[in-house]
Amino acid sequence: MFTFANGVHPKGCKELSAGSGIGRGPEPKNVYVPLSQHIGAPAVPVVEAGERVLCGQLIAKAAAGLSANVYSPVSGTIKGVVGHITLSGKKKNHILIENDFLEEKTFLPHMEEITGESVLARIAEAGIVGMGGAAFPTAAKLNVQGKNVDFLVVNGAECEPYITCDYRIMLEYAQEFLQGVRYCMLAAGVKRAVIGIEDNKKDAIAKLSSLAGDGVAVKALKTKYPQGSEKQLVYSCLKRVIPENKLPADAGVVVVNVHTALAVYKAVAEDTPCYERVMTVSGKAVATPKNIWVKNGTLYRDVAAFCGADENCARIVSGGPLMGEPVFSLKVCTGKGTSSLLFLDESECESKNAEPCIGCGRCVQACPMGLSPVFIERALFDKNYEEAEAYGAAYCIGCGCCSYVCPAKRFLVQSVKLAKKEVRARADKKRREAEKKNG
Numbered sequence: 001m002f003t004f005a006n007g008v009h010p011k012g013c014k015e016l017s018a019g020s021g022i023g024r025g026p027e028p029k030n031v032y033v034p035l036s037q038h039i040g041a042p043a044v045p046v047v048e049a050g051e052r053v054l055c056g057q058l059i060a061k062a063a064a065g066l067s068a069n070v071y072s073p074v075s076g077t078i079k080g081v082v083g084h085i086t087l088s089g090k091k092k093n094h095i096l097i098e099n100d101f102l103e104e105k106t107f108l109p110h111m112e113e114i115t116g117e118s119v120l121a122r123i124a125e126a127g128i129v130g131m132g133g134a135a136f137p138t139a140a141k142l143n144v145q146g147k148n149v150d151f152l153v154v155n156g157a158e159c160e161p162y163i164t165c166d167y168r169i170m171l172e173y174a175q176e177f178l179q180g181v182r183y184c185m186l187a188a189g190v191k192r193a194v195i196g197i198e199d200n201k202k203d204a205i206a207k208l209s210s211l212a213g214d215g216v217a218v219k220a221l222k223t224k225y226p227q228g229s230e231k232q233l234v235y236s237c238l239k240r241v242i243p244e245n246k247l248p249a250d251a252g253v254v255v256v257n258v259h260t261a262l263a264v265y266k267a268v269a270e271d272t273p274c275y276e277r278v279m280t281v282s283g284k285a286v287a288t289p290k291n292i293w294v295k296n297g298t299l300y301r302d303v304a305a306f307c308g309a310d311e312n313c314a315r316i317v318s319g320g321p322l323m324g325e326p327v328f329s330l331k332v333c334t335g336k337g338t339s340s341l342l343f344l345d346e347s348e349c350e351s352k353n354a355e356p357c358i359g360c361g362r363c364v365q366a367c368p369m370g371l372s373p374v375f376i377e378r379a380l381f382d383k384n385y386e387e388a389e390a391y392g393a394a395y396c397i398g399c400g401c402c403s404y405v406c407p408a409k410r411f412l413v414q415s416v417k418l419a420k421k422e423v424r425a426r427a428d429k430k431r432r433e434a435e436k437k438n439g
């Protein structure tokens, strides 16, 4: 079985929503569409208060540099650009649209010619970003001209517990997803692709294996967290190592997620830009866990009500339980990268009272990046950032394996992330000073 070194085996909990076919989600009265649903600069509004818009109409244009277009997920009236709370607790600009429930749609112009160049341009036009959660603009990622890239790796691992939206897409939109993979190959100029899927999704592996071909292969991967993390996935699928401080392109690969490939299919074949996505809503505090299409800009509260989730449950998480973020307000809105919302009861949450380290070394054995979290934490507490750097803090991928295995319940992932931030800030400062010195 194909896999990587170290990692952990958390309880999957996927049975809660795995059997739920993808349905339609809530039809909200108001949507708050974030201008920042991606890595890079926020999009720039191109609509004004009072204007009527159609579903699929451009409402904010990508800013210069790294950015992404934003489209209306409903037909209705623009109420304005408003500051609205985000997951970080900070307010950021969103476009507030009042839904008229007429569902009038507009589409991108039909593509006459399908070439690598035209597909790349369409991906940028449609505002597609990495939908596994990273939200990196996909056109920028697939634009690997001049680099020695020969493989597309598709992330179908879906290794975080609870989440099943990619699994359902692979089952229910198999043909469309595979065609999306082929469009991504065309855009990146590669002739071969491999779809890596954890072996807890045997029916998806069987279905896609029977339909793949033409340079696309399916690889069953060991069910182990974090199998879907970029470095681990590339190694498991191709035995290629992404060098430290480098990108997948430096190992000759470009990586996209399952939902991203489906979004590419919709943009190219159906002229539909990116304004909604499939989300998993799960956890024992949800009456009926589901996989549903949710319009970007839907309040978490509307999603919770639609699925019968207990808003007062023990913990609410956006994303997976290991790498996701805690939700402190249900006024936050969904975006292109919101893969799941989890409503967990007491039995699903560990109480976290950190105790002194017992020196068992489990965090070291679990770290998929080969780091020593326990020593990085100590270096952080001593404010010894040289030592934190020497223990590799800069290479932490934030997977949470160290915290997961620690019998003393130490907040290791938070400590290592903090150390990484300090190490990076000091390296940046050093670089700026050197640049200044050298004129």
Ligand code: SF4
Binding pocket: 366, 367, 368, 369, 370, 371, 373, 395, 396, 397, 398, 399, 400, 401, 402, 403, 412, 413, 416
């Ligand atoms: S140190 Fe970072 S990469 Fe290693 S297990 Fe902890 S969170 Fe993951």
Ligand code: SF4
Binding pocket: 356, 357, 358, 359, 360, 361, 362, 363, 364, 373, 374, 405, 406, 407, 408, 409, 410, 412
């Ligand atoms: S797993 Fe926890 S207790 Fe064990 S060495 Fe690491 S920090 Fe210490």
